[in-house]
Amino acid sequence: MVENIKRSNYCGELNKSNVGETVSVVGWVAKRRNLGSLLFIDLRDVSGIVQILIKTDGIEIPDIRNEYILNITGKVNLKDVPNPNLKTGEIEIEASEVKLINTAKQPPFIIAEQTDALEDTRLKYRYLDLRRPNVLENFKTRAKIVKIVHEYLDEHRFIEVETPYLAPSTPEGARDYLVPSRIHKGAFYALPQSPQLYKQMLMVAGFERYYQIARCFRDEDLRADRQPDFTQIDIETSFLNQDEFLEIMEGLVYKIFKEIKNIEVKLPLRRLTYKEAVETYGSDKPDTRFDLKLNDLKEVLSKTEFETFKNNKYVKGIVVNNFAKECSRKKQDVYNLLAKKFGMNNFFFIKYENNELSSSLLKFFNEDNKKELIEKLNLKEDDLVIVATSNIGYNVNFGLGALRCDLAEELNLIAPHTYDILWVTDFPLFEKNEETGEISPCHHPFTRPKDEDLDKLLVSPEQVSSYTYDIVMNGYEAGGGGLRIYDQEVQNTIFKLLGMDEETINKKFGWFVESLKYGTPPHGGMAFGLERLTMVLTDTTNIRDVIAFPKNLNAVCPVTNAPVEVDEYQLKELGIQIIKEDE
Numbered sequence: 001m002v003e004n005i006k007r008s009n010y011c012g013e014l015n016k017s018n019v020g021e022t023v024s025v026v027g028w029v030a031k032r033r034n035l036g037s038l039l040f041i042d043l044r045d046v047s048g049i050v051q052i053l054i055k056t057d058g059i060e061i062p063d064i065r066n067e068y069i070l071n072i073t074g075k076v077n078l079k080d081v082p083n084p085n086l087k088t089g090e091i092e093i094e095a096s097e098v099k100l101i102n103t104a105k106q107p108p109f110i111i112a113e114q115t116d117a118l119e120d121t122r123l124k125y126r127y128l129d130l131r132r133p134n135v136l137e138n139f140k141t142r143a144k145i146v147k148i149v150h151e152y153l154d155e156h157r158f159i160e161v162e163t164p165y166l167a168p169s170t171p172e173g174a175r176d177y178l179v180p181s182r183i184h185k186g187a188f189y190a191l192p193q194s195p196q197l198y199k200q201m202l203m204v205a206g207f208e209r210y211y212q213i214a215r216c217f218r219d220e221d222l223r224a225d226r227q228p229d230f231t232q233i234d235i236e237t238s239f240l241n242q243d244e245f246l247e248i249m250e251g252l253v254y255k256i257f258k259e260i261k262n263i264e265v266k267l268p269l270r271r272l273t274y275k276e277a278v279e280t281y282g283s284d285k286p287d288t289r290f291d292l293k294l295n296d297l298k299e300v301l302s303k304t305e306f307e308t309f310k311n312n313k314y315v316k317g318i319v320v321n322n323f324a325k326e327c328s329r330k331k332q333d334v335y336n337l338l339a340k341k342f343g344m345n346n347f348f349f350i351k352y353e354n355n356e357l358s359s360s361l362l363k364f365f366n367e368d369n370k371k372e373l374i375e376k377l378n379l380k381e382d383d384l385v386i387v388a389t390s391n392i393g394y395n396v397n398f399g400l401g402a403l404r405c406d407l408a409e410e411l412n413l414i415a416p417h418t419y420d421i422l423w424v425t426d427f428p429l430f431e432k433n434e435e436t437g438e439i440s441p442c443h444h445p446f447t448r449p450k451d452e453d454l455d456k457l458l459v460s461p462e463q464v465s466s467y468t469y470d471i472v473m474n475g476y477e478a479g480g481g482g483l484r485i486y487d488q489e490v491q492n493t494i495f496k497l498l499g500m501d502e503e504t505i506n507k508k509f510g511w512f513v514e515s516l517k518y519g520t521p522p523h524g525g526m527a528f529g530l531e532r533l534t535m536v537l538t539d540t541t542n543i544r545d546v547i548a549f550p551k552n553l554n555a556v557c558p559v560t561n562a563p564v565e566v567d568e569y570q571l572k573e574l575g576i577q578i579i580k581e582d583e
Contacts, residue, residue: 039054152252158211192214201512211234228555349387429442448483479532
């Protein structure tokens with residue numbers, strides 16, 4: 001019976017100050033060591049682990065196995081030999097009473113910080129995986145971040161507001177998860193990709209400062225830092241310019257890092273424009289904890305006789321120090337697989353050894369070409385130059401950007417437990433397909449163009465910058481947002497540029513556009529990805545480590561096997577018929 005459980009202390013909170021006290025603790029058996037007349041148990045609860053000493057000839061004890069739940073009463077003693085790896089390592093409890101609360105099956109894997117289980121197994125038995133102390137700590141950090149966010153934003157006059165989960169489908173960049181209506185057959189709700197339009201209407205309503213710990217849903221392909229359902233720290237304000245808003249957000253970042261990691265983030269945060277980030281680091285979320293910057297080599301290499309350098313619009317390269325000898329043909333072949341992913345046939349490799357260049361390309365170089373390249377890149381002994389070429393800037397920049405990140409990991413260029421935080425600003429308002437010439441919103445159609453670029457909207461929209469910003473932490477986009485359009489004429493111009501007529505606008509956004517006609521204040525905001533923020537602060541690279549019951553890469557919940565088929569009567573009630581792919 002639960003009523004008979006005695007608990008005076010939590011396991012992980014006992015220390016030398018408790019020596020001599022009689023305490024009662026409850027928890028799971030993390031480890032047992034039977035020495036005959038002595039039985040040692042590591043007992044684990046939500047606070048940590050404490051060692052229990054049971055003299056088997058002194059008291060009655062039940063059968064005890066790993067993950068059984070025990071209620072122990074006993075005296076706290078100092079250990080003869082402390083365990084420096086345990087928070088409670090200076091003490092142990094000598095049991096005077098051992099009560100078995102519940103038994104457990106043999107777990108399918110070792111429940112400890114270091115486990116031999118594959119991720120698939122751990123996710124299938126996630127409720128056991130969550131018992132591992134290091135995994136539990138991730139969720140304590142996540143909870144603490146949310147607490148800090150509430151405290152900080154409440155202090156800064158923000159109002160927490162919940163917005164609907166059942167909403168109309170609107171284009172926001174990813175596929176919607178649709179929810180059929182039983183009452184209105186053939187009609188659907190959509191789970192929100194973000195609270196974007198609702199929070200803008202709250203600005204129209206005059207709330208001025210809103211926030212929400214918001215659940216979001218996007219039906220898109222998964223990766224290590226992406227899930228179909230995730231959480232945003234969603235924020236919107238009125239009457240602030242970009243600098244004023246970012247200053248408040250930097251204060252929030254400072255508070256989070258100070259209270260979670262005891263790190264004082266240097267403010268104001270560094271800023272890179274989108275153009276600087278992409279052209280220098282090959283990414284709009286650059287990891288700047290290491291160097292390997294991109295260099296524009298078009299002018300230098302187009303002077304050679306190599307036609308590829310002459311004929312391609314973009315020729316760029318990175319210099320990898322002390323890597324020429326290590327970069328074998330086999331490694332080059334691996335790197336070229338990445339080049340193909342970014343629409344390039346291959347990278348080109350030039351080594352600098354014994355004070356001279358070596359490469360199969362050198363037959364196209366004269367002495368002046370060689371000298372100019374060496375001076376341009378300030379090459380030193382054993383340097384490797386990796387060159388990318390294309391007529392599409394995205395391919396070259398982002399291809400080299402991906403390669404520099406792979407090389408940083410391979411060569412251990414990133415110091416552990418280091419944090420680099422910056423803003424990337426001035427994103428293009430539109431993305432232009434360099435092959436088709438078509439434009440699409442870089443973020444969403446309600447992003448405000450920069451005032452100085454308004455005259456370019458109808459002439460060269462691809463050259464228009466926006467009041468948009470992302471906060472980047474260690475190469476992850478930890479959050480992003482922007483100022484919103486509040487001028488109706490500008491909004492209509494954007495819709496027209498995107499090829500929307502009045503009927504399309506009304507069908508997709510009519511209810512929202514109507515709200516903007518009633519005195520819309522200048523407004524803007526952003527959203528932090530709670531999981532990505534927690535990833536950075538817990539030093540993991542897998543978003544599934546900070547979600548209690550995550551989906552796998554096939555978007556399936558390993559514990560429940562969702563999504564699952566439903567009964568025919570449920571479909572009939574909703575007016576839905578399932579058509580198999582082969583029908």
